[in-house]
Amino acid sequence: MQPVVAPRPDGGITMLFLPTDLSDLLLGLPAILDSDDRPEVRSRLYPAPSDDEEANADWERLMVPELFALIASARDVMARDLETLELTRDHPVGGRLDIPPEHSSAWISGLNAARLVLGAIHGIDADDMADDAVFLEDGERARAIVLVHLLGELQGVMIEVASRPPYEIDDTRYDADDTPDEPTE
Amino acid sequence: MSPFASHAAAAEPGVIEEVETRTSLARPWNVIVHDDPITLMTYVTMTLQKVFGYSQDKAHGMMMDVHSKGRAIVWTGAREQAELYVFKLHSAQLSATLEQVED
Incomplete structure (x- = not known):
């Protein structure tokens, strides 16, 4: 069965029929985001904002911890949603992952961070892409x-x-004629 | 003087300090987004819309500038606001810097 990525009417996403290898890649996302203390990753995720060394030192001290916490928060949201996939990973029809709409921003940001982490660790450039x-x-x-x-x-x-x-x-499908009849005695 | 330190620590009062402050306030600051081969173009556009409230067309045009030229000025104004915008862009993992507009 082919994997399906289905947008939900409420703005969320449901992924169905995920094979185990694809499930394992997704289940590995929190671990990828845990790599953000490596120097090459830190310099990409938390770059210096200017060429002023003193300002950059203050930025590192005051702002980077907050940026770090934001990625950790996205990671935690993703890890919680992936619990369902962990439970269904070995199901005969494949794994299932539900991402509610209120988690969408965390996933979009977390996926971006995970891609950047992989890019930094493996030195991926435009030619590679x-x-x-x-x-x-x-x-x-x-x-x-x-x-x-x-x-x-x-x-x-x-x-x-x-x-x-x-x-x-779409409520135009219903009109007065569809109203159920009054119950008869 | 570091802009971030200026918010946290009081500077020694003095004529030189005042002159520096006036000078830095005189010129606005640019917020610059740099190209990144991994970040999706749609993500850059979406982030510019969210952070600055730009229309889809304006954000898309800026994103294309970043993509084709390697960097683009996405906002110009007061330093404190520029710092806040850079923080928001970094929160979305966009590569962004600020630099003072040259005379």
């Missing part, structure tokens, strides 16, 4: 690039769903 040959390659770096693309697909769907106007119920 444009090279389709990577899908035929093996190795840790090639797998990381494929994962960046995969997570980008999911992030793109979530952005599209989040950008849609609120779902409206």
